[in-house]
Amino acid sequence: MTNDLIFDVANVTLRFGGVTSLSGVNLQHRRGEILAVIGPNGAGKTSLFNSLTGVYSPQEGSITFNSASGASTSVIGVPPHKVARLGIGRTFQASRLFNALSTFENIKVGVEARQKTGPIGAMLTLPRTRREEQHSDEKALELLEFVGLAHRLNTPADSLPYGDRRRLEIARALGTNPEVLLLDEPAAGTNPSEKLQLAELIRKIAREKAVSVLLIEHDMRLVMSLAERLYVLNFGSVIAEGTPDEIRSNNKVIDAYLGSSDAGSALGSSDA
Amino acid sequence: MSSREPRFSLNKEDVRLGATCFAGALLLAVMTGPAGTPEQPLGAAKQAIFSSHVFGFLVFGALLASLSVFRRKVRMGEWHSRRETPRRSMRSVLGMRLATMGASWWLLAFVIAVLIALLLADYTGPYVANKFSVAQLMGQFHNTRTYGYIVFVLWIVNSWRLRFSTREHRVHLPAFVKSVWFRVVASALAGFGFALCADPWLPERFSFSYFTFSGPSTHAFLSHLPTWLWSLGGLFLGARAVLADRKTSTKTNRLRARQFGVSTNTRFALYGVALFVAFEAPKFMSPFWQLAIFQQIGIFCFLAIGLNIVVGFAGLLDLGYVAFYALGAYVCAYFSGALPIHPPFILSPFLSIPFAILVCMLSGVLLGLPTLRLRGDYLAIVTLGFGEIIYVLATNLQSVTGGANGTGIIPSFTMNVPGIHFALNGQALSGDLNFYYLLLVIMIPVLLLFTSLNNSRVGRSWAAIREDEVAAASLGISGLKYKVMAFAIGASTSGVAGVLISVKSGVLFPSNFALQVSITVLVLVIFGGMGSITGVLIGSAVIGWILQFLLFHSFIDYQDADKYMYIGAMLILAMIFRPQGLWPSKRREREFHDAEGGLGSADAMSAPSDGSAA
Numbered sequence: 001m002t003n004d005l006i007f008d009v010a011n012v013t014l015r016f017g018g019v020t021s022l023s024g025v026n027l028q029h030r031r032g033e034i035l036a037v038i039g040p041n042g043a044g045k046t047s048l049f050n051s052l053t054g055v056y057s058p059q060e061g062s063i064t065f066n067s068a069s070g071a072s073t074s075v076i077g078v079p080p081h082k083v084a085r086l087g088i089g090r091t092f093q094a095s096r097l098f099n100a101l102s103t104f105e106n107i108k109v110g111v112e113a114r115q116k117t118g119p120i121g122a123m124l125t126l127p128r129t130r131r132e133e134q135h136s137d138e139k140a141l142e143l144l145e146f147v148g149l150a151h152r153l154n155t156p157a158d159s160l161p162y163g164d165r166r167r168l169e170i171a172r173a174l175g176t177n178p179e180v181l182l183l184d185e186p187a188a189g190t191n192p193s194e195k196l197q198l199a200e201l202i203r204k205i206a207r208e209k210a211v212s213v214l215l216i217e218h219d220m221r222l223v224m225s226l227a228e229r230l231y232v233l234n235f236g237s238v239i240a241e242g243t244p245d246e247i248r249s250n251n252k253v254i255d256a257y258l259g260s261s262d263a264g265s266a267l268g269s270s271d272a
Numbered sequence: 273m274s275s276r277e278p279r280f281s282l283n284k285e286d287v288r289l290g291a292t293c294f295a296g297a298l299l300l301a302v303m304t305g306p307a308g309t310p311e312q313p314l315g316a317a318k319q320a321i322f323s324s325h326v327f328g329f330l331v332f333g334a335l336l337a338s339l340s341v342f343r344r345k346v347r348m349g350e351w352h353s354r355r356e357t358p359r360r361s362m363r364s365v366l367g368m369r370l371a372t373m374g375a376s377w378w379l380l381a382f383v384i385a386v387l388i389a390l391l392l393a394d395y396t397g398p399y400v401a402n403k404f405s406v407a408q409l410m411g412q413f414h415n416t417r418t419y420g421y422i423v424f425v426l427w428i429v430n431s432w433r434l435r436f437s438t439r440e441h442r443v444h445l446p447a448f449v450k451s452v453w454f455r456v457v458a459s460a461l462a463g464f465g466f467a468l469c470a471d472p473w474l475p476e477r478f479s480f481s482y483f484t485f486s487g488p489s490t491h492a493f494l495s496h497l498p499t500w501l502w503s504l505g506g507l508f509l510g511a512r513a514v515l516a517d518r519k520t521s522t523k524t525n526r527l528r529a530r531q532f533g534v535s536t537n538t539r540f541a542l543y544g545v546a547l548f549v550a551f552e553a554p555k556f557m558s559p560f561w562q563l564a565i566f567q568q569i570g571i572f573c574f575l576a577i578g579l580n581i582v583v584g585f586a587g588l589l590d591l592g593y594v595a596f597y598a599l600g601a602y603v604c605a606y607f608s609g610a611l612p613i614h615p616p617f618i619l620s621p622f623l624s625i626p627f628a629i630l631v632c633m634l635s636g637v638l639l640g641l642p643t644l645r646l647r648g649d650y651l652a653i654v655t656l657g658f659g660e661i662i663y664v665l666a667t668n669l670q671s672v673t674g675g676a677n678g679t680g681i682i683p684s685f686t687m688n689v690p691g692i693h694f695a696l697n698g699q700a701l702s703g704d705l706n707f708y709y710l711l712l713v714i715m716i717p718v719l720l721l722f723t724s725l726n727n728s729r730v731g732r733s734w735a736a737i738r739e740d741e742v743a744a745a746s747l748g749i750s751g752l753k754y755k756v757m758a759f760a761i762g763a764s765t766s767g768v769a770g771v772l773i774s775v776k777s778g779v780l781f782p783s784n785f786a787l788q789v790s791i792t793v794l795v796l797v798i799f800g801g802m803g804s805i806t807g808v809l810i811g812s813a814v815i816g817w818i819l820q821f822l823l824f825h826s827f828i829d830y831q832d833a834d835k836y837m838y839i840g841a842m843l844i845l846a847m848i849f850r851p852q853g854l855w856p857s858k859r860r861e862r863e864f865h866d867a868e869g870g871l872g873s874a875d876a877m878s879a880p881s882d883g884s885a886a
Contacts, residue, residue, distance in 0.1 A: 079745070080742070081746075081750045082748075089746070092742075092746075099862065100735065100739060100863040101736070101739075113748040118730070119757055122728035129728065158862060173746070173747070176747050
């Protein structure tokens with residue numbers, strides 16, 4: 001059971017002073033799976049993400065990350081940059097690109113975070129530095145093409161349109177060679193055609209790069225078509241878990257979203 | 273090519289083209305300038321600047337610039353040539369002919385080249401009464417420059433020939449041109465040529481008698497160390513170019529973010545001119561300025577470059593920068609035995625530089641590890657405190673530092689390797705230019721190193737941390753590590769500056785290391801443009817120059833102590849009219865733009881909130 005789970009979250013409780021943000025959350029993310037976490041605003045989805053990436057340390061429970069090499073690591077209490085090095089990549093709800101850097105450089109920062117060149121090597125441009133630079137150039141170009149931004153190579157990140165910013169952020173996280181990618185509302189603020197492209201991209205990531213994807217999303221149509229399984233959070237605890245079809249017909253979920261059980265259409269049951 | 277109205281707007285590329293032509297002409301004018309004597313090289317330079325010779329070249333440069341800009345505009349279709357139908361120009365006819373020419377044509381071309389070269393050599397030669405006389409023309413054969421001109425003219429003829437002999441602009445260079453040895457040797461020769469041009473003693477330059485091994489130092493060009501240094505530099509550049517050519521493909525080459533949007537060739541020429549000016553200009557300055565460019569300008573440039581790493585690259589506000597400067601200076605004093613406490617061994621100041629670097633780097637790391645977890649204002653206060661601690665220790669620890677009465681005499685730099693006899697023998701106040709050149713020799717490699725540092729993984733990581741530390745951490749970049757790294761590198765630069773100034777002043781007083789120095793250096797960095805090495809250099813030079821200039825030309829009674837008032841005023845003006853600095857780096861300029869548009873913060877200093885997105 002342990003090794004085909006990439007994330008094993010057991011009984012996680014996170015409090016800020018008197019406010020309980022997560023209470024007894026259990027979540028199992030299988031390797032290679034596209035898993036979605038949904039829930040109304042303030043349900044604790046981003047808190048969960050921040051706990052998974054080491055930004056917050058939950059007071060109770062355990063979060064275990066099992067890497068492909070077989071090592072199991074507890075993520076709680078580990079600083080974010082070390083969590084990232086374990087093989088956990090993430091994007092942010094409000095996109096946090098390095099605005100003054102070009103598209104290409106943004107990805108390179110991600111790729112280079114794993115490299116070894118120190119200041120001395122960088123100053124003297126030693127052979128290893130040059131090799132690594134070459135490698136990160138190639139990798140960054142490959143990723144730009146993968147997410148479809150190759151034509152925006154030298155554009156500064158701050159002048160990219162919103163959909164491109166989202167894709168760039170995903171590419172930047174992919175640059176670190178993650179085993180699991182946490183996407184925090186990747187489709188927020190994008191238009192319908194960009195949403196379709198994004199869904200295609202996420203599928204491609206899971207399929208071609210063999211990266212497990214954990215996704216927070218509000219757009220039900222997107223989530224239902226994309227995710228293999230879903231967790232529904234409300235007020236900091238998991239109220240439902242299952243395949244899209246199971247979730248659609250779950251009364252608790254419908255209650256949480258609408259407060260009444262007469263409008264299933266909100267969960268996207270209208271689209272075939 | 274529609275019939276558009278000619279628009280008289282010049283874009284960056286036009287300005288670049290024009291400026292290159294003009295600068296080239298100016299360089300030619302300087303290189304071929306009037307005669308000097310060994311005692312006073314280019315003694316009459318001041319008068320010569322207003323001579324017809326220089327103006328001839330400048331007019332030539334201006335004409336060339338406008339012509340090439342015009343041609344470019346026409347080619348781009350922005351302007352219209354009055355000549356509507358393109359007719360086969362004289363040049364293309366000539367080019368066709370050149371493309372198919374045989375040996376006899378080459379002979380003719382050679383003869384014409386010789387004649388043109390003779391005339392050119394005569395016109396650009398040193399001033400003599402009987403210009404254009406036959407004897408003088410024939411005399412040009414004794415000058416190497418004539419042969420240079422011949423090669424130049426033939427090169428132009430040949431490049432025309434190549435241009436027209438190939439259909440799809442494919443250039444058939446002989447295979448050996450691309451070979452490694454050719455390029456390396458050619459670069460070394462170019463370095464040698466530059467040494468030739470950079471030598472101040474003009475009358476014998478370009479003549480064969482110039483290449484002697486013996487005689488007084490000014491005569492013996494071939495036993496000049498600079499000659500060999502320049503040639504070695506060229507050799508190194510050539511070897512590097514060959515290596516780089518193998519490594520980088522053109523595909524990845526266009527990915528490098530550059531400060532100026534100009535080609536590598538132009539960049540190289542600009543750096544060459546800058547280097548030339550930096551080496552040559554001080555020779556024509558008055559003793560006052562020869563002192564000032566080291567003590568008041570050069571040292572501060574150096575300090576500002578170091579602080580730029582901390583403030584500009586890593587985005588940390590450091591108000592205690594002078595502490596490392598003081599540490600470097602006192603380390604030098606310690607190892608030369610000038611302090612009341614005695615070192616285990618006495619070192620020459622040159623050898624104490626590594627120790628100063630080490631001590632400053634260590635103290636930078638020790639100060640940085642606990643404090644760099646702080647953000648913005650808190651970090652500024654802690655560093656301010658550290659600066660004051662060092663200052664107070666230097667004043668009050670009489671048994672260690674000598675206190676306010678100063679240290680003992682610090683000996684001067686001495687070095688005795690063949691070619692360099694750099695010994696000031698304790699006369700620390702003389703030989704100011706020597707200090708300037710020493711600083712230049714230290715600073716130029718540092719500039720190169722820092723530039724490549726900024727364009728590397730480390731530089732990009734700094735930019736990432738500066739912009740968004742949380743996002744950087746999510747990629748696996750440790751903020752603390754890179755901040756401490758910036759702190760340590762900045763501190764060790766400052767330490768080297770401290771060694772230089774301690775030797776220059778001969779005696780150290782704690783008052784040399786007051787808070788004002790920190791503030792001044794910070795202002796230089798901000799004024800010049802944070803994060804841009806060129807900008808910081810320009811900013812420091814401009815402010816330094818203004819402050820010295822005011823000493824003589826102030827309209828009110830200006831004292832040295834008033835300078836902080838002027839610095840403050842300049843800073844206020846800069847903040848109003850050009851808040852991003854004189855010459856900001858591309859990255860920093862964009863950050864500024866974003867900050868004004870509310871997209872992000874300009875600095876890690878103004879702490880972004882707690883980090884997690886809601």
